[in-house]
Amino acid sequence: DAAGREATEWRVLRRGLVTVGVLPTIAPYLLPRVLPGFSRAFPGVGIVVQEDVTTQLVGLLAACALDLAIASLPIHDPRMQTETLFTEELLVALPPRHRLVRKPAIHMADLESERFILMKEGHCLGDQVLDFCTRRDFHPNVLCRSAQIETLRALVQAGMGISLIPATACQERSALQPRYRSLSPPTPRRTVALLWLKERPPGRAARAFIEHLRTTAAAA
Numbered sequence: 001d002a003a004g005r006e007a008t009e010w011r012v013l014r015r016g017l018v019t020v021g022v023l024p025t026i027a028p029y030l031l032p033r034v035l036p037g038f039s040r041a042f043p044g045v046g047i048v049v050q051e052d053v054t055t056q057l058v059g060l061l062a063a064c065a066l067d068l069a070i071a072s073l074p075i076h077d078p079r080m081q082t083e084t085l086f087t088e089e090l091l092v093a094l095p096p097r098h099r100l101v102r103k104p105a106i107h108m109a110d111l112e113s114e115r116f117i118l119m120k121e122g123h124c125l126g127d128q129v130l131d132f133c134t135r136r137d138f139h140p141n142v143l144c145r146s147a148q149i150e151t152l153r154a155l156v157q158a159g160m161g162i163s164l165i166p167a168t169a170c171q172e173r174s175a176l177q178p179r180y181r182s183l184s185p186p187t188p189r190r191t192v193a194l195l196w197l198k199e200r201p202p203g204r205a206a207r208a209f210i211e212h213l214r215t216t217a218a219a220a
Helices: 002-012 027-041 054-062 124-135 149-157 204-219
Strands: 016-022 045-051 068-072 080-094 115-119 141-146 163-166 179-181 189-197
Touching: 016 027, 016 054, 016 204, 027 045, 027 204, 045 204, 054 068, 054 189, 068 124, 068 204, 080 124, 080 149, 080 204, 115 124, 115 149, 115 163, 124 163, 141 149, 149 163, 189 204
Parallel strands: 016 045, 016 068, 115 141
Antiparallel strands: 068 189, 080 163, 080 179, 080 189
16 A cells, blocks of 8 residues: 555655746746646645846756756757747837837837847846847947846836837736837847756656646747
8 A cells, every 4th residue: 555655646746846947037927827837736846946147047057956947048058958948029118108109110220319228237138139239230328227127117117218028028018017019020039948957857846847837838
């Protein structure tokens, strides 16, 4: 009987722990869609979430302090195994009364006189926006930088400037939110991926989390 109970618990994963590192620009928008369903499916599995920038997450993975991490590509560390989850557009966030809100199509040239509010140095989203601009020979006038997307949105909504924000962070729409518009092609995008250390394959609880994350990302 004891052997049968042990085999059953192993099969249905009644106990375990998953430690997941996530970028702060991803965690508040992706995890609420992922964690509740995983907890219902595996109520005995604990989840520890660590929010940090990419370099810190990679370091924690390398030190075996995390099972998995969710970050945006590219990841240049050859020790890491990566699996793409989804690609999303970076939308132009505009103050509600901005002149470009009524424009049917927004081009990079339309943004030349605008003040930009971006993520601060060390956050890959800020680097991705600057890289996108540089590749199009566009040099944004950066007025302010912050460590939180919610701060960017609040400053844009207050009329201080504009920003580029991932689509997953733009799903909440209200009168107190900025107005979001797409840039004309080629539109800026980021690719969100799952990471783990090649020399430390995910354990059983982590594998169950990966499967649930794949399903959730595919359904989004």
